[in-house]
Amino acid sequence: MIVKYIKLNNYRNFNEIDIELNDKLNIFIGNNAQGKTNLLESIYISSIGRTFRTNKEEDLIKFGSKKSIVDLTITKKNRIKKIRIELEKSKKKVVKINDIRLEKNNDLIGILNNVIFTPDDLKLIKGSPSERRKLLNIIISQIKPNYKYLLKNYKKVIIQRNNILRNINNKNFNREVLEIWNNYLVNIGTDILEYRKEYFKSLKKYSKEIYSNISQNNEILDIEYKSSLGIVEKLNREQTKEIFNKKIKKNLDKEIYKGITLFGPHRDDLIIKINKKECKSFGSQGQQRSAALSLKLSEIEIIKNEIGEYPILLLDDVLSELDNNRKKYLLSYINKLQTIITSTNDIDLNNIIKEKNKKIFHVKNGQIDNNKE
Numbered sequence: 001m002i003v004k005y006i007k008l009n010n011y012r013n014f015n016e017i018d019i020e021l022n023d024k025l026n027i028f029i030g031n032n033a034q035g036k037t038n039l040l041e042s043i044y045i046s047s048i049g050r051t052f053r054t055n056k057e058e059d060l061i062k063f064g065s066k067k068s069i070v071d072l073t074i075t076k077k078n079r080i081k082k083i084r085i086e087l088e089k090s091k092k093k094v095v096k097i098n099d100i101r102l103e104k105n106n107d108l109i110g111i112l113n114n115v116i117f118t119p120d121d122l123k124l125i126k127g128s129p130s131e132r133r134k135l136l137n138i139i140i141s142q143i144k145p146n147y148k149y150l151l152k153n154y155k156k157v158i159i160q161r162n163n164i165l166r167n168i169n170n171k172n173f174n175r176e177v178l179e180i181w182n183n184y185l186v187n188i189g190t191d192i193l194e195y196r197k198e199y200f201k202s203l204k205k206y207s208k209e210i211y212s213n214i215s216q217n218n219e220i221l222d223i224e225y226k227s228s229l230g231i232v233e234k235l236n237r238e239q240t241k242e243i244f245n246k247k248i249k250k251n252l253d254k255e256i257y258k259g260i261t262l263f264g265p266h267r268d269d270l271i272i273k274i275n276k277k278e279c280k281s282f283g284s285q286g287q288q289r290s291a292a293l294s295l296k297l298s299e300i301e302i303i304k305n306e307i308g309e310y311p312i313l314l315l316d317d318v319l320s321e322l323d324n325n326r327k328k329y330l331l332s333y334i335n336k337l338q339t340i341i342t343s344t345n346d347i348d349l350n351n352i353i354k355e356k357n358k359k360i361f362h363v364k365n366g367q368i369d370n371n372k373e
């Protein structure tokens, strides 16, 4: 999968941008606050439909403008596709594929697959469980549209169920009203868990391999799926449901007292260990970065495995954070897919990237110079 052209109109700090990307390596160099991350973000939203930086879509429209357009031309399985996102103040976002408007904007997901790695991804290791659940959620949503739908419904169920739990406690609602929500919780929750179990297996396998390579076979990375239901890895769907139902029954008083749903995939976590010690608490800065990188590169392999093509890799300002061994590993790894790197550092990059098949862009105050090396 390749992004061939990017055209931006009044997007963030860009007026008009029209660039052709290289099929392999693309490097965007520029000082701080020039538009490098904005450019990556435009590719990201053409893939996922929303940004990784803000919840307010209006933020993407250039200050002082009414409308913003992102146009991407991609090739997927050797066929050309055009993705267009139109954002207008106080209007619903318009998403078009090959000039035809999508009825449901969510249908965009899966057309252009991307994996993004930023310095913020250290949160995968150091952050709360929700960061690690998000990793699995993003991977699976990109390849199984049904999963995204399940997540959306599950979220609604949790909100409703929590409301009822609180009402039972505060307003003496009858416990029977919970029954239907318990059923939803268990059914949708188990479906989510089944997907997670499947893709967790791949994540575990790839991240172990990749980490072993990064550490030159000196260290072992291992991840475990920690479910709020107990050990579920080897259970089938029916067994999982049974355990889920038992947990709810047994802990209902506690849930009513606290007013929240205490069991289900929304409470799960991944435990990441290096040489059997939990990376979050015992890993050095470098080990944590390598572990985060391994998880992200595994995401690439899982997508490739599933759809038969490599996704686009977006690397926002991560090279300067890595030591030379890790930089070298990463740069040899990215040979096989289209990569878009941003960096503030000219000299360092030119020293490391001897790769001939590349295109360098200079970003300055919302302008992009092509091919100036």
Ligand SMILES: Nc1ncnc2c1ncn2[C@@H]1O[C@H](COP(=O)(O)OP(=O)(O)OP(=O)(O)O)[C@@H](O)[C@H]1O
Binding pocket: 011, 012, 013, 014, 030, 031, 032, 033, 034, 035, 036, 037, 038, 039, 058, 059, 060, 061, 062, 063, 317, 344
């Ligand atoms: N809607 C908008 N309209 C105009 N400018 C915007 C808008 N949103 C953000 N900007 C500006 O875009 C500029 C560039 O942002 P960006 O995050 O792309 O910088 P960068 O080149 O990645 O910098 P850094 O190296 O610091 O990460 C910022 O100064 C920001 O104020």
Ligand SMILES: [Mg+2]
Binding pocket: 036, 037, 038, 316, 317
């Ligand atoms: Mg940036």
